[in-house]
Amino acid sequence: MIVVVANGLPPAVRGRMKLWFVEPRANVFVSGVKDSVANQVVDYLLTHCPNEAGGIIFKSLSFPPGYEVRTIGIPDKKLCEISGLQLVIEKILES
Structure with a gap:
């Protein structure tokens, strides 16, 4: 399965x-x-989307963690990796 979320294509x-x-x-x-x-x-x-398209691609994999996250251009949400697990940052809490 593959899911693409873009700001504008x-x-x-x-x-x-x-x-x-x-x-x-x-x-x-x-x-x-x-x-x-x-x-x-x-x-x-x-290759065909400009940086303004700003999107995230979620693609399923047959091995752990079970998915891969790629970005198109500069997306609104940032990605981080923790122990090999790709995550999307929703909100950064200040402490």
């Missing part, structure tokens, strides 16, 4: 994404394509 990329994905909400794409197609889609997004 170019119209050509968005149209191409609709070939393989369901778009339940604007700029949120979900699909259960095979791993080889998912890799091609990720490569396509990384």
